[in-house]
Amino acid sequence: MSTAAIDLLQQRYGLAAETRPAVITNAITTALFSHRSVRAYLDKPLPDNTLETLLAAAQSAASSSNLQPWSLLAVEDPERKARLAALAGNQTHIRQAPLFLVWLADFSRIQRQADQQGVELQALGYLDSFLVGSVDAALAAQNAVVAAESLGLGTVYIGALRNNLREVIEELHLPPLVYPVFGLTVGYPDPDKPTAIKPRLPQAVVLHRETYSAPATEAQSIQDYDRSIAAFYQQQGLASANWSSQTFQRLNKVAALHGRERIGQVLKEQQFDLL
Ligand SMILES: Cc1cc2nc3c(=O)[nH]c(=O)nc-3n(C[C@H](O)[C@H](O)[C@H](O)COP(=O)(O)O)c2cc1C
Structure with missing residues (x-):
């Protein structure tokens, strides 16, 4: 393993050497291990053909039955970005990034073709179709992230x-059978506000072999991880205490959904029946 990969995995799994897995490294795995989210951007335009490149990467992802039930909506207009930022918890990076991508699960295109050809799509109303649209949009988006x-x-x-x-x-004039799975900001990272690799749970906690079995050491491993990530948050000057407390906070009160508790109803209004 290269020293660069050892360093990346140390950051990914915390400083305890024994939690660092042995991995195969190449340019792509090293790039994947290097991921970190960026929430501060330079006021600098993107290179020509960035959008087309990200979209080609996204469209190169696998697609369930090749249905391709997703679309990409690119927002660059500062006023529209500002309105979307206000609707999405006032996140400044949405305004700051030159490009805001909205990843849409989109069955409206297929429905339009079916309408034109007089075909009935009985399976569309089932929860599985909704999952297929959401999963495919997420796979596409992650390919775009890696390309970016x-x-x-x-x-x-x-x-x-x-x-x-x-x-x-x-705001986005989305027709029935379309919903925004999530957004994605894209821009040049501000070097004055560098980001770091956020540690993840140890592999022993995440990996099951053959059948599901929570390891006896799970609670201890998570406590160790909590210490690792608490140190990370402290280094980054972030208020979060550790993974467990942050996770419980995110899930223990409906209020933490910030309006997302209502999406079932809105999706039904968008003609996702979720049967
Ligand atoms: C589907 C999804 C939605 C997310 N939504 C937000 C968000 O609204 N705001 C934000 O700042 N980060 C958001 N994140 C980023 C996560 O907080 C981040 O990926 C996680 O903390 C791990 O950090 P890392 O990406 O730097 O490794 C989201 C991530 C995913 C996968």
Whole structure:
């Protein structure tokens, strides 16, 4: 393993050497291990053909039955970005990034073709179709993230775009059978506000072999991880205490959904029946 990879994995899994897995490294795995979200951007335009490049990477992802049930909506207009930022928890990086991508699960294109050809799509109303659209959009977006990082750009996903789903659907003129799975900011990272690799759970906690079995050491491993990530947050000057407390805070009260508790109703209004 190269020293660069050892260093990256130390950051990814915390400083305890025994939690650092042995891995195969090449240019792509090293790039993947280097990921970090970026929330501060330079006021600098993107290189020509960035959007087309990210979209080609996205369209190169696998697609369930090749349905390709997603679309990409690119927002560059500062006023529209500002309105979307306000709807998504006032996240400044949405305004700051030159490009804001909205990843849409989109069955409206297929429905239009079916309407033109007089075909009925009985399976469309089932939850599985909704999952297929959402999963495919996410796989596509992650390919775009990897491509963006390879170009020296930074990104951060914006799940908060679902906080005010109805208003976002109206702002973007989304027709029935389309919903925004999440947003993604794209821009040059501000070098004055560098980001670091955020540690993840140890592999022993995440990996099951053959059948599911939570390891006896799970609680201890998570306590160790909590210490690792607490040190990370402190280094970054962030207020979060550790992974467990942050995770519980995110899930223990409906209020933490910031409006996303209503998306089931809005999705039904968008004609996702979720049967
Ligand atoms: C679907 C999804 C939605 C997210 N939504 C937000 C968001 O609204 N705002 C934000 O600042 N980060 C958001 N994030 C970024 C995560 O907080 C981040 O990926 C996580 O803390 C791990 O950090 P890293 O990406 O730097 O490794 C989101 C990530 C994902 C995958």
